[in-house]
Amino acid sequence: MIELENITKTYKMGKIEVQALRGVSLTVQSGEMVAIMGPSGSGKSTMMNIIGCLDKPTSGIYLLEGVEVSHLSDDKLAAVRSKRIGFVFQTFNLLPRTSAITNVELPMVYSGTKNRRQKASDALERVGLLNRAKHKPSELSGGEQQRVAIARALVQHPAIILADEPTGNLDSKTSLEIMKIFHELNQKDGITIILVTHEREIGEHARRIISFRDGEISNEEILAK
Amino acid sequence: MKIFDSIFLALHGIIANKLRSSLTMLGIVIGVAAVIALMSIGQGAQTFITQQIQGIGTNLIMVFPGQASNQGVRSGAGSASLTMEDAAALNDPIFAPDVAMVAPSSQSQESIVVGSVNTRSPILGVTPDYQFVRNWNVSSGEFFLPSHVDARSLVAVLGSSVAETLFGGTDPVDQFISIRRIKFRVIGVLGAKGGSGRGNSDDVVMIPLTTLQTRLSRNFGSGGATRVSDINVTVLTPDKIEDAKMQISEILRERHRVAPGEEDFTVLSQEDMLATLSSVTMVMTIFLGAIAGISLLVGGIGIMNIMLVTVTERTREIGIRKSVGAKSRDIMFQFLVESAALSFTGAIIGYLLGLLASNLINGANLNGVVLRTTVTPFISFLAFGVAVAIGLFFGIYPARRAAKMDPIEALRYE
Incomplete structure (x- = not known):
């Protein structure tokens, strides 16, 4: 499903070059639930951006569902994101002044999908928020906003959902609810879930934890369930 | 992305910021209104003069003392x-x-x-x-x-x-x-x-x-x-x-x-006089139009200014849109339609105001001369076309800036 081979990423900050990833190889099977952990600056966010086709590696091979995507044009990457990948962010990243259901419809606007309202309603129902469909993000709690964001991520039936610190802004009870949704999507729908987190407790929801340090994979453990 | 979606989105963006949008439009409104009003005066003067001279009769020749220069009549030459x-x-x-x-x-x-x-x-x-x-x-x-x-x-x-x-x-x-x-x-x-x-x-x-x-x-x-x-x-x-x-x-x-x-004399037919005076009023009309055109240009710069602010303000929104699959051209189109819609709406309002002003001026008595104004389809088309073109032109740069944004940085933008 996801095959990364010797991925490097170098940023230029003025004249200084920063190596965010120093040759990472990683394979994620379809239907897996993986956690990427590591302190800030370890390269885990860069890893997520590359997996999510938001960024291109400086070198290395990235096969997504058997297709080499590391050298695709920006527009092709946008198409991949729209169809195959769902994002969930720490800060929810919903459009303000826009109702929950319209937010969920957003990916379908860009892919030209029909029946948007119905599909968005279905997705909101999956996360148990259909009754709040007309509410704007500012009228929703943090947990509710994150559930809207999850609905938006799953509405296109993606292969992968990438969750960047999805519970970072939520209390522990709400965090558990959110994690429950991820488990469900993983087990019932078979969506591959990649969690990026620095909280061990959240990471332990996954079956495999990959730890990053200084732009490299420092440790990999498989949790017994 | 469908065109209808872009237009809906752009209008949504304009309505969300009513005060700012109307102030931005004001530049175009004033510009178009000025073009219509001023050029209608020039056009009216031209029509008036043409009618006056045509009233003289088509088979009339006038002989004046003094020599004609290329530009018109130089009258009262000494011994002439x-x-x-x-x-x-x-x-x-x-x-x-x-x-x-x-x-x-x-x-x-x-x-x-x-x-x-x-x-x-x-x-x-x-x-x-x-x-x-x-x-x-x-x-x-x-x-x-x-x-x-x-x-x-x-x-x-x-x-x-x-x-x-x-x-x-x-x-x-x-x-x-x-x-x-x-x-x-x-x-x-x-x-x-x-x-x-x-x-x-x-x-x-x-x-x-x-x-x-x-x-x-x-x-x-x-x-x-x-x-x-x-x-x-x-x-x-x-x-x-x-x-x-x-x-x-x-x-x-x-x-x-x-x-x-x-x-030491000048022989002029009605047609000669018409040609001379028409070119004078033509120059006047163009001159008035050019002055008004400058205010249109300023209005266009106003649109660019506000669109740049809007793009910066909505950096995060652009990041979100890109992360869910918006292509660069989708973003570009969204902002371009927004600035075009601003200038288009401004042009409509300006056009109506210009017509109103032209009607108010019509019949005004200026030191014994009654002003007659005429709004020709050409003037209307010109003012409209220029306004929308200016809106599009000045919208391109901000829209490109939005489209080129890196989604990762845009998402991180506070």
């Missing part, structure tokens, strides 16, 4: 003069076969007194042919007879507005007017030609040319030649205008002993 004898010489069936009638005239500005009423009007010394040469009707009484000219009679024909001023509603025929304490008997009143204020052709008193020359004018030429202000010539048919102009020039050059190119 036309005389009664020049006028008589033009009435020559052999050397000027295309000339129909010749009517010299002379002008003086005098006070006219009737009882306690006093008015100052141009006094025109004319011959009987003048009536036909310049298309005058007589509404009451009669025009001059050759005998009036021969006898230097003290008779006058009043323009309709002078008659109204001096005699009110009563018929002036056989009444008397005084010019320089000389009593003139009114023998006729001219039909109104229209027009208003200064230069109104109805504000005139006509007397026989010979009477003007002997009783009122002190301006005699040398050798007893009697000067005239201009000579009006009609041509048998309008297509002989150019031939007649050549014949007139030929005769006058010979009489004045000047070489071609050194004439």
Whole structure:
């Protein structure tokens, strides 16, 4: 499903070059639930951006569902994101002044999908928020906003959902609810879930934890369930 | 992404910021309104002048003293003069076969007194042919007879507005007017030609040319030649205008002993005058339009400014859109449609305001001249097209900036 081979990423900050990833190889099977952990600056966010086709590696091979995507044009990457990948962010990243259901419809606007309202309603129902469909993000709690964001991520039936610190802004009870949704999507729908987190407790929801340090994979453990 | 979605999104963006959007639009609104209003005045002036000159008649040639330069009439050149004898010489069936009638005239500005009423009007010394040469009707009484000219009679024909001023509603025929304490008997009143204020052709008193020359004018030429202000010539048919102009020039050059190119007189047909004045008003119209165009440009820069602010403000939104699959061109289109919609709406409002202003100005009396405004489809189209083009042009840079944003940085933007 996801095959990364010797991925490097170098940023230029003025004249200084920063190596965010120093040759990472990683394979994620379809239907897996993986956690990427590591302190800030370890390269885990860069890893997520590359997996999510938001960024291109400086070198290395990235096969997504058997297709080499590391050298695709920006527009092709946008198409991949729209169809195959769902994002969930720490800060929810919903459009303000826009109702929950319209937010969920957003990916379908860009892919030209029909029946948007119905599909968005279905997705909101999956996360148990259909009754709040007309509410704007500012009228929703943090947990509710994150559930809207999850609905938006799953509405296109993606292969992968990438969750960047999805519970970072939520209390522990709400965090558990959110994690429950991820488990469900993983087990019932078979969506591959990649969690990026620095909280061990959240990471332990996954079956495999990959730890990053200084732009490299420092440790990999498989949790017994 | 469907076009309909983009337009809906752009309108949503505009409505979300009502005050800002309307202030941004204001630049375009004022620009378009100014273009419409100012150019309608210019166009109106052009129409007015054209009508005035066309009213003179298509088969008329006017001869003035003084040489014409390329740009128009340079009048009052020192020794240049036309005389009664020049006028008589033009009435020559052999050397000027295309000339129909010749009517010299002379002008003086005098006070006219009737009882306690006093008015100052141009006094025109004319011959009987003048009536036909310049298309005058007589509404009451009669025009001059050759005998009036021969006898230097003290008779006058009043323009309709002078008659109204001096005699009110009563018929002036056989009444008397005084010019320089000389009593003139009114023998006729001219039909109104229209027009208003200064230069109104109805504000005139006509007397026989010979009477003007002997009783009122002190301006005699040398050798007893009697000067005239201009000579009006009609041509048998309008297509002989150019031939007649050549014949007139030929005769006058010979009489004045000047070489071609050194004439001390100017021969102008109605078409010549129309061409000169039209080019003047054309320049004026373009000039007014250009001034208004500058405000349109400023309005366009205002749009660019606000769009740049909007793009920066909505960086995060752009990041979100890109992360869920928006292509660069989707983002570009969204912002481009937004700025185009701003300028388009501004152009509509400006157009309506411009029409309103043009209607308000229409009929305004400026120092005796009534302004007439005309909004032509060309002006409307021009103002509209330029406004929308400016909106698009100045929207391109901000839209490109939005489209080029890196989604990761955009998402991180606070």
